[in-house]
Amino acid sequence: MNNRKLLKYHSWFGLIAGLFFILMGISGSILIFHDELDKKIFSEFQNEAFTEEPKLDISTKLVQKKYPGWDTRIKEWDNGQIIYDVRHGQKRRYVFTDPETGMILKDLNANSHFTAWLLKLHYSLHSGITGRISILVAGIVFLLSLITGTILYRKSIFKTLTFQVKIRATNKRNFYSGLHRYVGSWALIFNMVIVLTGIILAYSVAKAGLNPRKEYNGPLIDTSIEAALNGIEKEIPQFQPTYIRLPLEKGAGIIVYGDFKTDFFLFSEFYNQVKIDETKGNILSINRIASADFLTRLNSVVMPLHYAEFGGLPVKILYALVGLTGPFLSITGFILWWRRPKRSKNFRKTAI
Structure with a gap:
C-alpha cells in the first residue's frame, strides 16, 4: 500500500473516531483522578x-x-x-x-x-447498549488510526523522538503537521496501551449490555x-x-x-x-x-x-496528559484534513 492511500485511510479513521475521542480523552483524563x-x-x-x-x-x-x-x-x-x-x-x-x-x-x-x-458517559454516552457498542467501534477505529499513523511515519518516529525533525512554521498546515507528528510520536506507546485496554473493557461492557442479568x-x-x-x-x-x-x-x-x-x-x-x-x-x-x-x-x-491504578499521583498525571493527546490529535488531524491540498478541476480532467 502506497503512502497516499495509507494517508487517506489514516485521515478517515481519525475523522470517524475524532469526535468520540475528544469526549473520551477529556472525560478519561478527569476520571483518572x-x-x-x-x-x-x-x-x-x-x-x-x-x-x-x-x-x-x-x-x-x-x-x-x-x-x-x-x-x-x-x-x-x-x-x-x-x-x-x-x-x-x-x-x-x-x-x-x-x-x-x-x-x-x-x-x-x-x-x-x-x-x-462521567464514567457512564465515558463507556456508554448515556445511550444504553447503542452507546456501548458505539464506544467499542470508535475504539477499534482509533486503534486503526494509530496503526496506520505508525506505519505512515515509521521512518521519522525516531528522529521525531530525538528532536531531529523541526516544526516548520512557514504556513499553518506545516505548523499543525509538525505538532501532530510530535505529539503522536511521543504519546504513541501510552495511547496504544490505553486504546487496547479500552477496547477490551468496552467489549466486556457491550457484552454485558447484550446479556442483562437475571432478577x-x-x-x-x-x-x-x-x-x-x-x-x-x-x-x-x-x-x-x-x-x-x-x-x-x-x-x-x-x-x-x-x-x-x-x-x-x-x-x-x-x-x-x-x-x-x-x-x-x-x-x-x-x-x-x-x-x-x-x-x-x-x-x-x-x-x-x-x-492508572498503579504508581501513585505521578503516573496519574502522566496518564491525564496522555489522555488529552487524543483530543489534540483529533483536532490537529481535522485541521490537516481541512487544509489538505485540493486538486484542481483541470488536473482531474487531465488525469481522467
Whole structure:
C-alpha cells in the first residue's frame, strides 16, 4: 500500500473516531483522578476523629433494611467513613453511615454523582447498549488510526523522538503537521496501551449490555461481617481487603476482594477473592490471581493499566496528559484534513 492511500485511510479513521475521542480523552483524563475527587466530595461524611473498628454489622443491617433485596456492596470502611454502593436494575445509591454508631448519615443518587455520571458517559454516552457498542467501534477505529499513523511515519518516529525533525512554521498546515507528528510520536506507546485496554473493557461492557442479568433478591446477612474480616486477618495476614460484595442469592456467599502483599503491582484487586459463608462467617474458598492461568492474569492487568491504578499521583498525571493527546490529535488531524491540498478541476480532467 502506497503512502497516499495509507494517508487517506489514516485521515478517515481519525475523522470517524475524532469526535468520540475528544469526549473520551477529556472525560478519561478527569476520571483518572476519580478517587481523589470522590474523597474530596465525600469528606463531609467523614468522621476523622474516629479510629476504632467501624460498626459494619449495625450499618449493614440498616442499609439492607432500607434497600431489601438490592445488590449491596461496601466500597469503603476505613478512614472514618463507611460507604455502601447499592444497586437494583438501573437504580443506584451511595449510602454513607457513621463508623462509630452505624447510623445512616446520607443517601445519594449515585447516577447523578459527578464521577459516576462521567464514567457512564465515558463507556456508554448515556445511550444504553447503542452507546456501548458505539464506544467499542470508535475504539477499534482509533486503534486503526494509530496503526496506520505508525506505519505512515515509521521512518521519522525516531528522529521525531530525538528532536531531529523541526516544526516548520512557514504556513499553518506545516505548523499543525509538525505538532501532530510530535505529539503522536511521543504519546504513541501510552495511547496504544490505553486504546487496547479500552477496547477490551468496552467489549466486556457491550457484552454485558447484550446479556442483562437475571432478577435477584439479595438475602439478609445473618453473620457478622466484622468477625469475618477479623477471621481473614488472622488466617490470611498477607491479604488486605478493599471491597465487599454481599450475596445476590442464598448460598452465594459474601465475596471479599483485595490485594495480597506479594502480588504483581499491576494485578487487579478484583481478581483476588475470599468467599465467606453468609450464615456462619467461615472462609469457604480463596482465589488468588497469582495462582491463576496466564490468560486470567493477563486480563487482570487490563483495568489497572487503563485507569492508572498503579504508581501513585505521578503516573496519574502522566496518564491525564496522555489522555488529552487524543483530543489534540483529533483536532490537529481535522485541521490537516481541512487544509489538505485540493486538486484542481483541470488536473482531474487531465488525469481522467
